[in-house]
Amino acid sequence: MSYHSHTLNSVSHTHIIGRTDPITGDTIKENDSIVFCLVCQSCFLEESWNYMNNRHCEQIQTLNFVPLPPPQLIAKKKEQKLIAELKDSMINPLPALILPFVFGFISYYIAESDKSGAVLIGTTIGLCLGVFIGWLSKTQVIKEFTGHKSTSFSIYESYMEIENVKFYWNEIEQINFKRTMLVEFDDRYGTKKASSHYPSLEIYLNNGEFLERELPTTNYPKIKPFLFGLAWASQFTSIFFYTEHEKEYGLVQSFDRNYKGTIKIGVPTQLAYNPEEN
Known part of the structure; x- marks a missing residue:
């Protein structure tokens, strides 16, 4: 015999068993004798190889081993890119x-x-x-x-994470950012002093659930990158901004012009700014 024949078993050749013989159309089974063409490594029943006069790809050489199964490609889990973060x-x-x-x-x-x-x-x-x-x-x-609960807000490519709980963008219907200002007047000197309440974040989920969290700081420069992150997220869900902080209001107005997502901006009842807080 001028070619190599292999008898299949269910232990080592499961990747071959179940294939179809190209000549007869029969299903290749356990204990069948098969031949592999050396050039293309096509698999034939031994009877089919003999029928072709022991030739394929214009040559007569065969493999002296059963080819191993192709390696399975395991997709690596994509690391989520952090867009913005605000920590306490x-x-x-x-x-x-x-x-x-x-x-x-x-x-x-x-x-x-x-x-x-x-x-x-x-x-x-x-x-x-x-x-x-x-x-x-x-x-x-x-x-x-001390009973102090650490609060963190993180915006990633696929989700928002609050207090280690992930909310994927397709689960969120709308996110509201709200900041109000307290303005106190001194009648004696005719002056006023502005201070900020802690901003809050309201998240409305598609399943009807709602949660509200207070941001950990009133400092505008620290919150500013997070606001850019919210504007970026407007491509996935509706973002509503309401702020009475004068500088912050100017920033969110620019979002409406520069981002193509769904951004809504509330009209503030007052605008104030305290340089000491920023």
Whole structure:
């Protein structure tokens, strides 16, 4: 026999079993004897190979092994691109006040016995304590202990994430951004002072659910990149802006001109701005 014949089994040749013989049209089964053309690696029943006078692709050579199955291509999970983010870096100040108060009592008792030593020790304690509290206030454990709930808002290519919960764009019907300003008048001096309430985000879902979250800061420069992210998201869902912040209102008006998405802008009842907050 001038060619290589292979007997199929259900353990090693499942990728061959079930194919169709090109000559007879029969389904290739377990225990069938088959031949592979060396050039094109087409699979034939041995009877079909003999019928073709042991020739294919104008030659007579065959494979001396059964080809392995082609490797399966596994699509890599696409990493979501972060468009904009707004995180809460604040902490409840109460624990930070308790420790200095305790050390104050310690310094007081030291001062009764040695005033010069108390100054040195008190200064050292104060510096160390400031560094320690600054580091401690940033840890998640302390935030949880003090009951301070960290709030983060992230806008990605496919979804918005709030407090580690993902809301995909096709789940969101509309997002509302709202900021109101408090303007106080001083009748004695005829002056007014403006301050901002914390902006809020309202999310209306297609299933009828609704959630509202307060943003972690009133600082306009910090919120500004997040507003650009919301404008970017208008290509997927409706975005409504209402702000009484004078500079912010000018920004969102530019969104309506420069973005092709669904952007709505409410007319503010007042416009104010406090440079000290920004």
